Amino acid sequence: MRKLVLVASMALLAACSAPQQEQINFMPKAVLSNSDIVQDAAFTLTSKDMRSAQYVALVDSGRSNIEPIHSKQNVRISIENALLDQFKSQGFRSTVNSENSVEVEVQEALVSVKHSVMENQMDGKVVLQITAETPQGKLVKTYTGTAKRTGALSASNEEIEEVLNDVINLVLQEVSNDRELQNYMQERF
Template identity: 75%
Template sequence: MRKLVLAASMVLLTACAAPQQEQINFMPKAALSSSDLVKGSTFTLSSKDVRASQYVALVDSGRSNIEPIHSKQNVRIAIENALAAQLESQGFRNSLDSDNSVAIEIQETLVSVKHSVMENEMNATVILELTAENSQGKLVKTYTGTAKRTGALSASNEEIAVVLNDVTNLVLTEISNDRELKNYMQERF
């Protein structure tokens, strides 16, 4: 019994001493509207993350070593919360029992980073699919944001986070400004 407790203690101490994987801050900002599109129309918001992998960045240092970096925050929840704030700023009200539904599907949120000691190149892609639906019909739209950034020296995690957040914010702004989506929701919700 004593040997078992000693072995379990060793395993726990080894796990605590293991290096922690690096993570970046993923904090998308809602594109808030200054005027109401509607007054109190309700919607039910749902989200789904269908990305093949859960990391948000792949860092290739050129030494046959590609390192995935994850987000400190849950990507699906962060995007859902930003979208909910956007729609509420337009006058819609999030409800659990509405006949109107808005679903956001996260298809990709990724920054590919290639860097050496002297320079770095970051390519970011964010793809979100939004579905607005009720008994009167359904509208499905895909929003894609891309960016390419180069810089001197190696890319830091903070720089990677800035690129990912900026591209995500651009996609959220595109959703907020989409005239077809606004008209659809205004007429049918």
């Protein structure tokens, strides 16, 4: 019995020391408004992750080895929370049962990395679709952010993280500055 416990303990310790899959931080920053465009207009915010896979980066080292890297945070929830903060800073109020709704679809959030010993190339892309809907109709807008970056040596996880976060922040800035979306929500919510 002792040998069995010893073998089981060693197997458990070996499993714990196995390399963990690498992850990066996904931290979208809300673009906060200095002034309200509405006073307490209510809406319901929902989101969907339409990506076919949950990783946020694909690293191709050129040796028939493509490694996916996942986010430590839930991408859909992080984006939803950032947009909620943006809309709140403009004077909107989130509620669970409003006839006005905003739906966010995460269609793409990926950094493709090709690297060799001497250099790396990163291509980041984030695509969000936002649908603002009221009983009078709806507005559907797609926001796309892209970035290309090259560097010496292999790309580190910190560099991949930086590209991904820069691209999502560009998209959030675009949403924040979109007058058509603001006017639609302001007039109808």
